[in-house]
Amino acid sequence: MTIPLQIAAKGISDSSPTITDYSYNEAWEAIPKAKKDGYNVILEPYPFIANGTIAETDWNPSDINQWFIVWGNHLKELAAKCEQNNVDGIYIASNLVHLEDYTDKWKTLIADVRKVYNGKILYRTNYWATADWAPETIVAYNKKLNNPIFGIVDIIAIGAYFELTDNRNPTVDQLIDAIYSVPLYGRGQNIFKEIKAFNDKWNKPILFGELGIPPYSNSPEQPHNAFGELGEYNESIQANWFEAWIRVFQAQDWWQGYSVYAISDEKSVYNIIGKEAESIIRGQTLGGKENTFTYLISTLKHLEKRIEALESK
Template sequence: MKIIFRLGLLFLVCSCSMTSYKTEKINGVSFVASRDSINDTHIKPLLNIHANYAAIMPFGFIRELSHPEIMFNTERQWFGERKVGVKQYVESLKKHHISIMIKPQIWVRRGEFTGGIKMTSEADWKVLEDSYSKFILEYAKVAQEVKAGIFCVGTELETFIDNRPNYWKELIIEIRNVYKGKLTYAANWNEYDRTPFWSQLDFIGIDAYFPVSDEQTPTVEACRLGWLKHKPTIKAFSEKYNKLILFTEFGYRSVDFAGKEPWRSDRDMNVVNLKAQTNTMQVLFEEFWDEPWFAGGFVWKWFHNHDKSGGLRDDRFTPQNKPVEAMIKAQYFK
């Protein structure tokens, strides 16, 4: 009887141990900052799709790609882009058991790509470093205060990182001194493999706008073939650093050629194609969500006023009130 009891106890311990390694996927949305505060009405649609995480995105602004000073947390900004808004959003979402990633972002005037931020002198690089440190450490303190589950140290800043790698490595140490949760960086899809500080972070963050199909309406089969060019490299990268991959942004526009250059937000791409959006999203879910080396991700993007967002005539990224929303709901329910 003692032998049977001990075997039973051993089985129970092993079972509990194995269970502890199973982690819930991050089924997230990129929650867009607005002019207004949010309430339960704005959160209910997130609960309806079974989202368990939201990325909250305060903004800093730069006048041009070579300008070194970041303006942030000013009265001229929208409520959700400032500290007061971040705290209100987080407090409201956490009441409904939605976890938080705080993901501060830079906006360059006229919407120029942040990856191109580059200074023309050593003096300006120093000013930019000082300005960015103030910006990111301010929100790292907020993340610690509100007990955010994840903090993102930057988004798509490849040229800044390429030119100043030592600054970034030292900055992450400073952030660790302020914020005690999990860290990631949102690398652009064609940047992550040369980002030099993954060993200092907890997740390998990728904004997953990988090209997967040149077809006008990408088929499921074409998209699956398209991922063969990228997925093995992503998996190998996870294994190299022994860290989970997190899609800090993922999604497709509801337009023709949605899988060709998924990062494009050009207004001249305006032919609505809902099937293109659902097919590309379906394959992304099928290829990644069951992988043990994949942590999950954040749909780009989700607006607070659900009833007035997206819709069958909308050609933008948001899945709201489109067929792909039901697909996300089904996936997140799993």
């Protein structure tokens, strides 16, 4: 069970984020209950920027040194409390695109966290796109792949909002084909191969830290887009999306499953409760074995959302 804890920033350039008191209290109320019920628990310090109006992928602090000092202090405090409460894992970052290249600073932060915490350390990187006709995208991917940060964490997590196809009603098989060779803009990106390369290089398990898509016809082209023109409503798109990713990755012993985005938030276009995708997710199996589903309920009241985590065993 992944439990988020809100860390708030005033704006896109804020270098001194703060832990939100109510979220802190709710997280540490939920964690002992989850542990008592027999769940493995991951704590996720979750960026909340400008009251949720700015995505964490856009966060670009003006003072990098100050940000790492403040963020690091928060992480060390939370990690020490995780150790005291037998929390199984902690995220050190989630989709912080503009901060990923500061490898030496992440190494120092991770070393400091390990001094007070013996559980699993997770780092979540954002999705990417590559195309043979755009060599700069290949360079960017290889730079990401070779970032030493992935070798010093315990689990590599990915925000899996990969852009697949402009097909407005793709079947499961068409989505599977797209994962192996993205037809969108003629990219030909082999997403499976590129994700597997992280395990090949770093020998670390891989978790889809977020997997989700709105049930609309434009979403297979931009699954990360919750605004603008979404197209026609179509629940089969969302259901097929989850089925396709499972079929592609289920046999890989290095794949740890995925966290569902989002659950039971009626205001979110990603919500899967009451839709076709819900039955698909509940009925999925990996490698012929039963799944163990663990559920994540976000207590971030300002976000008004809930997230459910699925861990496959």
